[in-house]
Amino acid sequence: MASTTTTATGGSGTPTSDEAGAGRRRSGRALLLAAGGLALAGAMLVLSLPPAGGDADPRRPVGQSPLAVPAQEGGDIGAVAEPETCEEGVNAGLNAATSYRPDGIAGDAVERIQERGQLIVGVDQNSYRWGYRSLESEDGGDTSTSEIVGFDIDLVRAIAESLLGEDPSILFKAIPTAQREPAIESGDVDMVVRSMSITCDRWERVAFSAAYFETGQQLLAPITSGITGVDESLAGRRVCAGDETTALDQLRQRQERLPDMEIVVRDGHLDCLVALQLGEADALMTDSALAAGHAAQDPTVHLVGDPVTVESYGVAMNLDDVDLVRWVNGVLEDYTAGGALSAWQESYDDWLADYMPTRQDPPEPLYRD
Template identity: 55%
Template sequence: MGGVTMRVRRVRAGLRGWGGVGAMAGLCALALALVLLLPWTGSGPAAGAGAGRGGRGVASGTPAADATCTDPEKQTLAPSSADGTTIAAIKARQGEKRKLIVGVDQNSYRWGYRDPNNSVAELEGFDIDLVHRIAQDILGDPKAVQFKAIPTNQRVPAIQEGRVDMVVRTMTISCARLGDVAFSAPYFKTGQQVLAPKSSSVDGYDATLAKKKICAAAGSTAYTRLADDQKAGKLAAGATIATVPNQLDCLVRLQLGEADAVVTDGALAASQAAQDPTVELKGAPFTTEYYGVAMKSDASDLVRRVNQILVAYSANGWQASYDKWLSATLGGDAATSRPPAPPQYLRTS
């Protein structure tokens, strides 16, 4: 028990300098208390078995990518404002239940999080702004939303099991995921990067990761890339991979000294570096990825409607949301984060 107490003290000491986001320390301390009870999976691809597409385990497998899939961010349907059976069912909900049910994060600073300085502690952030715009278009009320906080490894199961109408949660469009869910056109561009302590010898996604313990969220594209590279002999020699259910847990592991580096989307890593001044991004992004709104594979009318909304949102709303939430962590120039323009819609049915 004494060892746990000492680790908590070290983390608290590291959190004292959080500056403008000091209020987030309470959230991370809570996350710490919870994460100490979470399983820490073993290393290597085998550690990912057991929670792939529908399970609730900690780790996930690496789905086999569709060899015929190229440019996954283009594999979506053309925009349409027409209502279909999915949208009709959403609109048919009565009373307090007449809401869009959306899976989001509540722990990703600037994306989807609860600000304890806000008296009502409502969810806010870049992803949350987009959800409100979608609700406004479909139900005529931006607040007609039932938010469901879901961990990284439950995004696909939540959609498939009908627990949510959609997921708006920094979710990368990938060929593997296209076999499980449908995606909108991209609404954000990012790439995988390494996050590590400033004092670390790690320089990026390279040989400096040798013999390091790397943390990634189960079910994430970061884990898929790490596992694939390890299997192919492309990961730094002796590096091990461990997973947690939620991406924020990796930051806590890093603070505890139980991980040497984190691999995640650069957009998320930048927000975490803003929360903890003892860590920083290491090296340039080594992938190009796009976030999309995820929905059921057969919800074609909803996919088309969201794409229609994104066309308007890209022209009026996207930049204001970026300036408000992300410019402080990603810089004032949003050009590198902008999704492709114009988007392409290669899916036909």
């Protein structure tokens, strides 16, 4: 059983700690309903590698994503959403989700973690089914402690086991959306596994693993709202997005075409859900995968329109830790191998299959070397 410590940072910036039992909790976890989301939203929240593979063309879309459907791209309403191609930087001319080929060699970053004997990871504790606190004990009884669980957390444990062996020590640091990159750049965490979209702009500040999930920015709105997508139905409406997110970037790109749309900014997507519930916003935009979780929590809302982007989640690490990026990419190849019997598929079935609008497979890795 993994040794796990969780550190959270409250709105005042005061650290608190608790020891949570390890192991993955599967089906039967307590549902974090929207009322629970209201309580959580106020808190700003403080692993044998396989042979190298994945010779997919980095200039084509990642995998066969069900999200590559007619949608709105940039400021052009009605265009087709496509994966982002970088104009400059390490991925110039390539898909933003292109990463370093795995080699299984322990360099300075990997050795640093192994010598410490603990993996320090930035995560979310408020994203239902991705990274959130279970309110149910192992035997189903009441408990005064809670454990961070979810799809992202399963991946963290696989990475930690590859680096540190059986029963690895993991320090989870729950961090807000806008602090993901600063936490990596400052060395506060070894990596961030927090449903973080890979973008060309972010590659300028942090390095990413190959993609481990595909998603896209999509609207979530009340069923009775009459909102149909990123279109004229947003005229006079307030649309919420988390600060420092690709959702906020997408809304700002479209504001010239939708001048009567008001953008509401909150700290994160859960805060936007609360704003929606309180009547402070008419819709929210976030990753469709996260939005599906919100719809599972609150039956009065639903996904509307098509995704306006095609994006990929990646594990974010320090730009200097290339050996760690390669190591994680090796873990991902092992984690996704085996089709329906893969660890990735097991985790997907446990956490996401019942909540996603379309079924997904793990994306194909793209490598530049």
